[in-house]
Amino acid sequence: MAGGETPESQLRGSSDGVTNVDAVELKPDGSAVVIIDQTLLPNRLEYVELSDAQDMYDAILRLKVRGAPAIGVCAGYCYYVLARQEADRETSYDAFAAAMGRQRDYLNSSRPTAVNLSWALGRMHGVTLAHSGEDPHAVVEALRDEAVAIHREDLAMSEEISRLGASLLSDGDGVLTHCNAGPLACLGYGTGQGPLFYAHDHGKEVHVFADETRPLLQGARLTSYELQRAGIDVTLICDNMASIVMRNGWVQACMVGCDRVAMNGDVANKIGTSGVAILAHHYGIPFYVLGPTSTIDRSCPTGDDIKIEERDPDEIKTMWYAEPKALPEVRCYNPAFDVTDHDLITAIVTERGICRPPYDQSLAALFE
């Protein structure tokens, strides 16, 4: 673990025994962002220091750091680390601010769907612009405070979403979840899986079915790892097994995170989420989406306006296998996210409260 007991390293979430380390931290001397390399889990727990813009871009693109809220926290610290370097290079405020505008745009181009990336970078750059004309080193001090504030707020929102989400569950419920929206993706308890940790910590037991989440296996590699280590009853299933566990009557609720929420309540989340919602609707099982208000994109009217990231076909054909599992020339379509229609969603749980249909009204009310 990098660093000692600084304010930043004390920002840990409360569901320890799960991850007794943070997925994203600032190195105490401020020179680098320290992340868990999530691509190596569950086999190896390793930390990576990011101090170079290209390494930061690469870490986000390649999912070493992933999950919408964790990407936001990471982006805030990345911006700060780069600002320190620019302040040492540029003596004038104007040159510093212009350089930081370019760094913001570069980091923001690493992944398109999770709105928390542009949200955090926009918030950091807003601080730079608000200190117009000041000595760049003084601006850097304000940027550190802002990045730590984003981190602290993330932990607080995660706790509140988890508390509210757990109130929707009864002792003994079966819960099906998809992808990873636990401590690694969000810090603290998490969002989509936060209520499972919160319920467990507060004496309510749930039985979790974790979809493996093809093609990148966040459910198998990360969610079942986190839940198992926390002592929560978890069963890993392939994505195409969700229907049978629902039909067997083993699932009383579905809970997932989100990467971008449109103002009509359509939700972009990990590919396969909309299929789970359609199945849940068929079997009359409540389908809950959980995420912070920073994931609600007020400039996005409907799910049709959300840009869906398309990724390398080799993630499907070769990535996890000793030998390729498809002909190299076979065409693949590999969207990383899909959009779940708002009319399939029972409730959207945010840190400011639980929104229910009609979402165009209940989501707008969060910002009044």
Ligand SMILES: CSC[C@@H](O)[C@@H](O)C(=O)COP(=O)(O)O
């Ligand atoms: C906590 S973000 C929402 C998640 O459910 C999920 O879609 C997600 O983790 C994003 O996927 P990833 O592509 O791994 O960054």
